[in-house]
Amino acid sequence: MVYPLEFDDYTLDAGRMWSMNFDVKSASDYRLPDLVQLLNLGFESYLVPIHFNLSQFLTMLRKDNIDLESSRVLLADKQLYGIALIARRGWNSRLAAMGITTEIRGKGAGSWFMEKLIQEARERADHKMVLEVIETNEPAVHLYTKFGFQVVRRLVSLIRMDASEGLKSELQEIDLSEAGRLILQYGLSDMPWQLSGKTIALLNPPARAYQKGQAYVVISNPDVEHVIVWSLLVEPDAGRNDLAVDILKSVIANHTGRTWHAPAIWPEEFGNIFEQAGFHREELSQWQMRLSL
Numbered sequence: 001m002v003y004p005l006e007f008d009d010y011t012l013d014a015g016r017m018w019s020m021n022f023d024v025k026s027a028s029d030y031r032l033p034d035l036v037q038l039l040n041l042g043f044e045s046y047l048v049p050i051h052f053n054l055s056q057f058l059t060m061l062r063k064d065n066i067d068l069e070s071s072r073v074l075l076a077d078k079q080l081y082g083i084a085l086i087a088r089r090g091w092n093s094r095l096a097a098m099g100i101t102t103e104i105r106g107k108g109a110g111s112w113f114m115e116k117l118i119q120e121a122r123e124r125a126d127h128k129m130v131l132e133v134i135e136t137n138e139p140a141v142h143l144y145t146k147f148g149f150q151v152v153r154r155l156v157s158l159i160r161m162d163a164s165e166g167l168k169s170e171l172q173e174i175d176l177s178e179a180g181r182l183i184l185q186y187g188l189s190d191m192p193w194q195l196s197g198k199t200i201a202l203l204n205p206p207a208r209a210y211q212k213g214q215a216y217v218v219i220s221n222p223d224v225e226h227v228i229v230w231s232l233l234v235e236p237d238a239g240r241n242d243l244a245v246d247i248l249k250s251v252i253a254n255h256t257g258r259t260w261h262a263p264a265i266w267p268e269e270f271g272n273i274f275e276q277a278g279f280h281r282e283e284l285s286q287w288q289m290r291l292s293l
Contacts, residue, residue, distance in 0.1 A: 020076045020104065022112045027071035027083065032057065038073065038083045042099020047134055048284070063202050064096050064193065065089050070124070074113050076104050084117055087193065093121050094193045095131040114147055122293050129293060130193060132265060132286045141287065149289040152190060156271050157264035158279040162257065169250035171210040177201045179209035179218050179231060186235050192265045192288055200231050214238040215247040222255040229262050232273065241273050248277040 027035055036057045043050040052060075060066060067088045074082030082100035086093055095117065100109050121129050132155060133140050180201025187197060200209075206221035207230070215238070218231035234243045252260060262274050264284045271281060 020107055020109070021078075022109065023075045023078070024072040024113070024116055025075065026069055027073055027085070028068040030073060035068075035073075035083060038080055038101075039085075039097060039099055041101045042082055044102055046099075047137055060085075060096070063199060064094070065198070065202075066096055070120070072113075072117065072120075074100065074109060076107075076109065082109060082113060084113060086117070086121075088126075089198060091125065091127040093124070093126045093129050095129060096193075110143055111146075114143060118147060118291070118293070126293050129291045131289050132192060133289060134264075135285045135287055144289055144291075147291065149291045152288040152290050154268040155192060155265050155286040155288050156262075156268050157266070157282040157284045158262040158271065158274045159282055160252070160260040160274075160277070160279040163252045163260050163278065164256040168254050169212070171212055171247075171250055171254060174209045174211050174216070176203045176205070176207060176209050176218065179216055179233075182216055182235075183231055183233055187231075187233055188267070190290075191267070194265050195231060203230065210247070210251055212247045212250055213243065215243040217247050217251050219251060222251075222258070225259060227255065227258045227260050229260060229266075229274075232270065241276075244273045245276045248273070252277070 033054060036052050036054055039057070040051050061068070064087045066085050070086040070088055070093070072084045072086070073080055074084070081104045083098070084095060085097040087096045098113070100113070118129065131144065131149065133144060135141070135154065180197040180199075182197070183191075183200055184197030193199060200218055203218070206223065207219065208222055209216065209218045209231075214235040216231065216233040217229065220228040220230065229248070232244050232248060234240065252258070260279065262270075262279060264282075264286050266274070267288075275281070
């Protein structure tokens with residue numbers, strides 16, 4: 001699984017900051033394998049182990065609406081040292097991934113890069129930029145706060161291992177695009193980008209979406225050992241958390257013996273629902289942040 005990304009930037013004094021000549025170019029000018037390699041180099045020695053292959057990278061581009069034309073590679077003295085992937089939907093953008101290689105960390109690259117990305121978002125007339133940052137990554141949190149990003153909410157991760165429930169439950173499978181439509185209609189308007197209805201609608205099988213009455217759940221491939229919960233929704237007029245707990249337990253009962261994950265992009269207010277379904281909270285948490293442009 002892939003977590004939302006950010007980077008460590010240990011900015012030194014102003015003289016050191018401008019000792020290198022920084023520049024950016026569009027990521028669309030580079031071959032996809034080269035972008036994957038640069039992204040992996042940018043996350044060496046990172047808080048969470050991260051390594052992309054080309055297939056994972058292509059899936060992220062499609063599902064998260066990453067715009068390679070607006071995404072940027074960072075050059076220092078004409079050499080490639082970083083990358084920022086920018087996802088776009090309408091007038092909103094998301095910093096989906098940003099990595100800087102170890103050679104120039106601590107030389108002001110992160111601050112310079114971030115300022116440039118925000119400037120370009122304003123030039124596009126974007127209304128806001130969003131991102132997620134690991135809560136314990138204090139340098140990155142400080143950087144984003146310095147540039148005006150504000151915390152929307154805490155995002156948490158939960159897990160249920162070797163999950164089994166009682167008897168199988170009757171679930172109706174629905175199309176993933178229909179699940180996305182329902183999330184757009186009934187879900188929270190400020191859900192993290194990866195859990196939004198527009199993202200869910202772009203999922204393809206072997207991911208699955210199920211309905212039980214007025215409750216809905218979207219999961220990754222249920223035929224493998226590790227399964228991700230991508231969405232959990234109850235229609236507002238039903239209005240009860242126990243329906244969400246019930247459909248979560250039901251889908252587990254229909255796919256026993258799996259390890260179930262709610263990745264660290266789930267709003268903390270959903271934590272109680274997962275815990276009632278037998279999940280346990282993990283240490284990793286993030287801040288969902290937003291900058292009005």
